[in-house]
Amino acid sequence: xxxxxxxxxxxxxxxxxxxxxxxxxxxxxxxxxxxxxxxxxxxxxxxxxxxxxxxxxxxxxxxxxxxxxxxxxxxxxxxxxxxxxxxxxxxxxxxxxxxxxxxxxxxxxxxx
Amino acid sequence: xxxxxxxxxxxxxxxxxxxxxxxxxxxxxxxxxxxxxxxxxxxxxxxxxxxxxxxxxxxxxxxxxxxxxxxxxxxxxxxxxxxxxxxxxxxxxxxxxxxxxxxxxxxxxxxxxx
Numbered sequence: 001x002x003x004x005x006x007x008x009x010x011x012x013x014x015x016x017x018x019x020x021x022x023x024x025x026x027x028x029x030x031x032x033x034x035x036x037x038x039x040x041x042x043x044x045x046x047x048x049x050x051x052x053x054x055x056x057x058x059x060x061x062x063x064x065x066x067x068x069x070x071x072x073x074x075x076x077x078x079x080x081x082x083x084x085x086x087x088x089x090x091x092x093x094x095x096x097x098x099x100x101x102x103x104x105x106x107x108x109x110x111x112x
Numbered sequence: 113x114x115x116x117x118x119x120x121x122x123x124x125x126x127x128x129x130x131x132x133x134x135x136x137x138x139x140x141x142x143x144x145x146x147x148x149x150x151x152x153x154x155x156x157x158x159x160x161x162x163x164x165x166x167x168x169x170x171x172x173x174x175x176x177x178x179x180x181x182x183x184x185x186x187x188x189x190x191x192x193x194x195x196x197x198x199x200x201x202x203x204x205x206x207x208x209x210x211x212x213x214x215x216x217x218x219x220x221x222x223x224x225x226x
Contacts, residue, residue, distance in 0.1 A: 042219055043216075045217070099160075099168060100157060103154050104154050105153075105154055
């Protein structure tokens with residue numbers, strides 16, 4: 001069985017500061033990893049995904065994530081956040097591409 | 113390209129009533145998903161269609177939930193009868209095919225059961 005843990009339910013950060021949103025997963029098989037963002041009253045939007053290859057993945061809006069197999073982590077980072085990055089962020093894994101398992105989400109609030 | 117459309121956006125019903133949600137996926141997307149997102153939790157897959165066939169409905173409470181995608185395009189999700197714990201946002205997503213491609217999500221339907 002797969003599970004995803006997002007330890008930080010809320011992350012406040014000042015504008016232009018760096019941020020890291022943590023994601024850890026457990027799985028008995030290899031998985032594919034995703035980060036989605038959800039702006040208020042909108043659906044989820046894909047930020048980035050790791051399928052194979054380089055463990056450092058770059059996504060939209062200046063976000064990147066690093067896959068660490070030994071630590072079963074896929075943390076999301078941005079070197080300098082903007083007000084517009086305020087949203088809910090979800091980490092997700094799938095072993096096959098059919099059944100996606102989402103974390104409980106991290107609410108990022110960027111403070112002016 | 114138009115995104116995934118869902119209606120209604122909001123619905124308030126009393127327990128034991130019935131409710132239906134509609135989803136129109138992105139044109140050409142063969143795979144359609146329904147998720148339930150309870151407040152404070154991540155989305156949970158309820159059912160996945162490939163064209164008009166069900167691929168996975170292992171987490172669908174079949175005693176009260178049903179879904180169909182008759183012509184392989186639009187889909188409806190029904191709850192009958194609703195319970196208080198069904199209060200959630202119901203998200204529809206679509207993708208070009210099965211596998212690890214990107215899922216495109218609609219804005220969701222927020223259901224409140226009183």
